[in-house]
Structures are given as structure tokens and as C-alpha cells.
Amino acid sequence: MEVDQSDRRLLALIQDDCRQSYAELAKQCGLSPSTVHDRLKRLQARGIIKAQVAILDPIALGLDICAFVQITLSHPKTVAGFLDKVVKLPEVQECHHVTGDFDYLLKIRASNALALERTITDKIKTIEGVIRSHTAIALSSAKDTPAVDCGRTSQDQS
Structure with missing residues (x-):
């Protein structure tokens, strides 16, 4: 339907x-x-509504750092183990398989630079298969929303 x-x-x-x-x-x-x-x-x-949740303000909770970490894996056989571990990390808000020079893009929230460093160094880089990472820290966010466009679909636009 x-x-x-x-x-x-x-x-x-x-x-x-x-x-x-x-x-x-x-x-x-x-x-x-x-x-x-x-x-x-x-x-x-139908799974269109996945959940009804409260959206929290990370800054109000002391999670002042928002970082985007790009990850390269050594071999496709390490993907399952990487995903199994990274999705369990509470600091990781999002994990996306992406195109380009890196394999995955992670969105991480941390209380400060030291906490971010520990997450990357002690938790992410120690996962088997991770051979390279690149981190960009957001200085500010003009738009940060979980909302999706409920209007027209690509099928509607044709």
C-alpha cells in the first residue's frame, strides 16, 4: 500500500x-x-515509523565535540567484525558505508578532545582491519536534525 x-x-x-x-x-x-x-x-x-523517541541536546548533556571520522579497512573480510564492534560504541551516533577514498563515515559525540582521542585511538583504531582514519571536528552546525522530508518523493518529481 x-x-x-x-x-x-x-x-x-x-x-x-x-x-x-x-x-x-x-x-x-x-x-x-x-x-x-x-x-x-x-x-x-510497515516499518515506516521506526520508533518514537526523545531527541536530546548533546551540548546540554556535556557532549560538546561533534566529529566525523572516515575509516579505511584493510580487507572486505574485516567489515563484519568492524561493524559488530562500532555499532556497539555509544559515542558513535551514525555509521555509514560510503564511496570514495574511505570505506566508512562515523559521526561521534564526545565531551572533549581527550575523550574523542580516546574513542578513536583506544576503541576504533584497535578494531581489526582499521588501517587509516581521518577526523574532522565540527566547529558549529547550522543544521543538525534527524527529520526526513515527508513531502514529495523522487517518484513524485518525475
């Missing part, structure tokens, strides 16, 4: 604030509360 415009509107609204009641969502979408409930359950069952 396709995601229609009503679903997209609901997704945008709950992405902005998932604490809204079905009645509040229904009013904003022109639907009944029971229809909102059914649609959200269906979107959850």
Missing part, C-alpha cells in the same frame, strides 16, 4: 512532535481520531 498525502502529513506532524494526541493530529489533517490511529498503526507495522 502506497504512502498517500494524508500519511505524509501525519508523518510530518508526528516527526515534529510525537506527543500530540490522535484528536490533535486528526484536527490538523482533517481526519477522524480513529482513522489517525489506524493509519499510524499501519505505518508502524
Whole structure:
């Protein structure tokens, strides 16, 4: 079943604030509360809604450093072990397999430069297969959001 415009509107609204009641969502979408409930359950069952979570402010929690670490692995046979270890590190917020000169891009949050150094040196570089890393520290972030565009899809634009 396709995601229609009503679903997209609901997704945008709950992405902005998932604490809204079905009645509040229904009013904003022109639907009944029971229809909102059914649609959200269906979107959850399909895996489109992965979770409803609180988004925390890392700076307020003392995680002042945001770094992007590019990783090169020695051989494809080391990928599974690398991923198994890196996804378990709480400092690593994101792990992406990327194109280009490096194999993976990690987003890491740390309290300070020393904590970042320890994470990279003691936890990441010690993983079997890691042969090179390159780190860039974000000085500031003009946009940092987990939100996705619920509007038009690439199929809609053709």
C-alpha cells in the first residue's frame, strides 16, 4: 500500500512532535481520531515509523565535540567484525558505508578532545582491519536534525 498525502502529513506532524494526541493530529489533517490511529498503526507495522523517541541536546548533556571520522579497512573480510564492534560504541551516533577514498563515515559525540582521542585511538583504531582514519571536528552546525522530508518523493518529481 502506497504512502498517500494524508500519511505524509501525519508523518510530518508526528516527526515534529510525537506527543500530540490522535484528536490533535486528526484536527490538523482533517481526519477522524480513529482513522489517525489506524493509519499510524499501519505505518508502524510497515516499518515506516521506526520508533518514537526523545531527541536530546548533546551540548546540554556535556557532549560538546561533534566529529566525523572516515575509516579505511584493510580487507572486505574485516567489515563484519568492524561493524559488530562500532555499532556497539555509544559515542558513535551514525555509521555509514560510503564511496570514495574511505570505506566508512562515523559521526561521534564526545565531551572533549581527550575523550574523542580516546574513542578513536583506544576503541576504533584497535578494531581489526582499521588501517587509516581521518577526523574532522565540527566547529558549529547550522543544521543538525534527524527529520526526513515527508513531502514529495523522487517518484513524485518525475
